[in-house]
Amino acid sequence: MELRHLRYFVAVAEERNFTRAAQRLHIAQPPLSRQIQQLEETLGVQLFERTARPLKLTDTGKFFYSHAVQLLAQTAELESMTRRVGNIERSLSVGFVGSTLYGMLPKIIRRFRDDHTTVELSLHEMSTMDQIRALKDGHIDVGFGRIRHEDANIRRVVLREEKMIVALPQGHPLSALKPVLSLQDLVHETLIIFPKAPRPSYADQVLAAFHDRALKPRRIYETREVQIALGLVAAGEGISIVPSSVHGLKRDDVSYKELDDPSLVSPIIMSMRKLDESQDLREMLELIYRLYEEEKIDYVPVTDEERGRS
Structure with missing residues (x-):
């Protein structure tokens, strides 16, 4: 055969x-x-x-x-x-979902380039599911996404669990309601979710949070990406639940409030091919943990398995 x-x-x-x-x-x-x-x-x-x-x-x-x-x-x-x-010229191709750009990913990429000047680094925006396919096809070497998807050929490392927060139009009544909000407080609002496609995506994590608590927003508005969602929030079209790193996008027309449930998080997951033991990927993972320590950012501790690989 x-x-x-x-x-x-x-x-x-x-x-x-x-x-x-x-x-x-x-x-x-x-x-x-x-x-x-x-x-x-x-x-x-x-x-x-x-x-x-x-x-x-x-x-x-x-x-x-x-x-x-x-x-x-x-x-x-x-x-x-x-x-x-067998490739003499070293290169590393990185896939990422757009929302990870508002966190530590840009700093990770800059530091890695500074520390590894002989490695050609290329970036490709793509959904988590597209990253899985691209990894298996050999089109990228590492991906940063948010979806917990199991695949026998892919090794996944949960780097951190990022808090979800609420983006509100400036001056919205909920801003003054109480120090932190609950999902129950939001059910009478139009919920703006992203991305609209492809699915599953971060949008499904937000919808699942409501569903798991037997809650249903008054109206769902789907849009392509986080910047458009925030623009719609600023225009008063509704509210949006976003990763806390988005708070770094300073806008005078949008305010942010924390949520009262610590389980409302979105993971940041680093994905690689199961058999890939390259030194570049090991050093990138070590760099990520060092940067989290430097920035005093909470992260998921490295497992014994991952420590053995490093």
Whole structure:
């Protein structure tokens, strides 16, 4: 059994049609059918129910598919890692979600560039889910996001849990209501969330906070990103729940209030490929912890596992 057999099988299993699978693979249909038949003969099992329309996997085929997909992903990861190790010119490609720019990420990038002048650093704004795909495809080397997404091929380090705060139009009655607000105080307001797409995203963390407390805002207004959300808040269109680092965006027309529930947080998560043990990534992680210490910023302590990797 060869890797091409796995690629052919996965294509047929996902397209559920030999003709479409052949088009996807850019090969003729008869050779594809022969390769699948050869694979079944090699394994001594039937992988497809050929009488079904569209084509269906047998129970054995479903088992084989789940493992074939994992094996192909690991192979692609191994290829990208090998190319990187063999690359004489060192480079590091970083993915990030926009809201992390208002925290420590810019300082982390500047300090890393100052300390590693021989490393070419490139930045790419993308959602957490796009970061996961880009890591597995080898398009980026590290990502900074906010979504807790488990993937067997990705190593995730929760750096810190950032408090959520409320952004209000300047002079809003809630500003003078009490020192800190609760989500209950906000249910009669229009809640402006971001980003509108892709999902899941920070917007879903905010909505989940209300849902978990059996609360529902009067109206939901979705927008693309935090700057637009704050502009709408300033215009009096509603209120928004934002990461506390956004407080650094000084605006005369927006005020911020803390929330009374310490569990209302949004994580900042550093994601890497599972097999990536590069020195650059280890040093970036160490740098992040040093900067948190210097700035006296609360963070999630490094685990024994991560300490062993450093």
